[in-house]
Amino acid sequence: MRIIAAVVGCVALLGASPVMAQDNAASAEPFKLGTFQIDVGSRVGIVLQDRYVIELDRGNEALQVDPTYARVSMPADMLELIGQYEYGLKHRIYEIVTAAVTNNRLSGQGRPVYIHDVADVRTLAPILYPGKILNAAGNFYSHVCEGCTPEEQAESDREHRENRGIPYLFLKPSRGAVIGNGESVVIPPGRDRIDWEVEFGTVIGRPASYVSATEAQDYVFGYMVTIDISDRGGRPEPRSDWFVGKGHDSFAPQGPWIVPKEFYGDPMSRLHQQLTIDGVTVQEARAGDMIHSIWELMEYASSIITLYPGDVLNSGTSGGTSSGAFAEGTRSGYLQAGEVIEASIEGIGTLRMPTVAGDPLPDDLTGAELPPVSSYRDPR
Numbered sequence: 001m002r003i004i005a006a007v008v009g010c011v012a013l014l015g016a017s018p019v020m021a022q023d024n025a026a027s028a029e030p031f032k033l034g035t036f037q038i039d040v041g042s043r044v045g046i047v048l049q050d051r052y053v054i055e056l057d058r059g060n061e062a063l064q065v066d067p068t069y070a071r072v073s074m075p076a077d078m079l080e081l082i083g084q085y086e087y088g089l090k091h092r093i094y095e096i097v098t099a100a101v102t103n104n105r106l107s108g109q110g111r112p113v114y115i116h117d118v119a120d121v122r123t124l125a126p127i128l129y130p131g132k133i134l135n136a137a138g139n140f141y142s143h144v145c146e147g148c149t150p151e152e153q154a155e156s157d158r159e160h161r162e163n164r165g166i167p168y169l170f171l172k173p174s175r176g177a178v179i180g181n182g183e184s185v186v187i188p189p190g191r192d193r194i195d196w197e198v199e200f201g202t203v204i205g206r207p208a209s210y211v212s213a214t215e216a217q218d219y220v221f222g223y224m225v226t227i228d229i230s231d232r233g234g235r236p237e238p239r240s241d242w243f244v245g246k247g248h249d250s251f252a253p254q255g256p257w258i259v260p261k262e263f264y265g266d267p268m269s270r271l272h273q274q275l276t277i278d279g280v281t282v283q284e285a286r287a288g289d290m291i292h293s294i295w296e297l298m299e300y301a302s303s304i305i306t307l308y309p310g311d312v313l314n315s316g317t318s319g320g321t322s323s324g325a326f327a328e329g330t331r332s333g334y335l336q337a338g339e340v341i342e343a344s345i346e347g348i349g350t351l352r353m354p355t356v357a358g359d360p361l362p363d364d365l366t367g368a369e370l371p372p373v374s375s376y377r378d379p380r
Contacts, residue, residue: 028101034257037122058114125180139316177252190372197317198275201226213295233373285318
């Protein structure tokens with residue numbers, strides 16, 4: 001009976017291990033999960049067919065009108081959803097989806113008020129404030145030798161395949177940097193070497209410490225598209241500064257939603273990502289271009305710090321960044337205000353990000369601010 005299964009799910013929300021009894025549960029069709037501006041607040045929503053959004057809390061309330069469904073508390077945000085997903089919540093979401101699909105509620109005059117067209121709501125970053133954002137650096141063969149001749153690229157590939165070493169990760173800020181689909185990437189004043197990097201974002205689903213690469217997939221919640229916007233201008237000597245390079249406001253677009261891992265498959269065989277600027281493809285890569293697999297990145301990261309539900313681990317990027325394109329002569333320079341970035345990953349979706357110029361610097365700064373790139377580097 002449904003009530004028995006639902007009660008098992010409610011009890012499991014309090015337990016310490018995922019609900020194994022629900023492994024046989026099924027959804028009427030695959031779905032994605034996102035955060036949306038609906039009415040005056042943000043709501044977690046279920047995305048179907050990339051066209052419809054079901055408000056999770058109100059969809060659950062409608063389901064519970066039927067007394068054969070036990071009452072289940074809904075998460076307040078995506079972080080709570082991720083933490084509860086494998087502890088009973090997944091089964092309830094499957095039930096909400098199945099009810100909407102089998103009863104033909106997605107469209108037409110009988111559609112409930114809690115189901116919307118994606119085009120009619122504002123899509124926010126799926127996780128508004130991830131606990132940690134970890135990015136891999138130099139993790140695609142085509143990226144570590146941008147601007148190289150074919151011969152130089154072949155030699156670089158050979159060297160890296162023979163000696164991959166260990167991954168290199170850095171932390172990217174969360175609040176302030178994270179933005180969602182359709183929000184503007186802001187080019188800070190005086191920073192004229194802004195770059196793009198499409199990346200595959202892995203969302204952690206369970207606490208992970210010293211997790212083996214062979215078991216890492218068990219700790220994943222799902223996947224999303226991310227863009228690592230980068231400031232290549234550096235700073236006055238010493239020039240290397242990851243905070244300057246990665247930490248500006250709006251420099252961590254994520255979304256447009258998260259695909260739970262059960263609906264995506266193995267990213268190391270499926271991954272196909274690309275990025276366009278004003279419709280021109282500048283980056284395109286598959287998983288085979290990665291030096292260290294996603295699972296190896298997770299093993300490395302979790303050997304340094306515990307990964308928690310909702311943390312985001314980004315794969316690194318491929319060749320085709322603006323700095324590489326400039327070196328190859330395929331572009332005139334870096335990202336410009338007014339250009340539109342579109343980053344896509346097959347099976348997940350597309351982030352469409354306009355770019356705008358930031359406001360001028362205030363007049364009352366004392367000189368301790370980050371100076372314009374032109375004040376310490378030659379123009380390009």
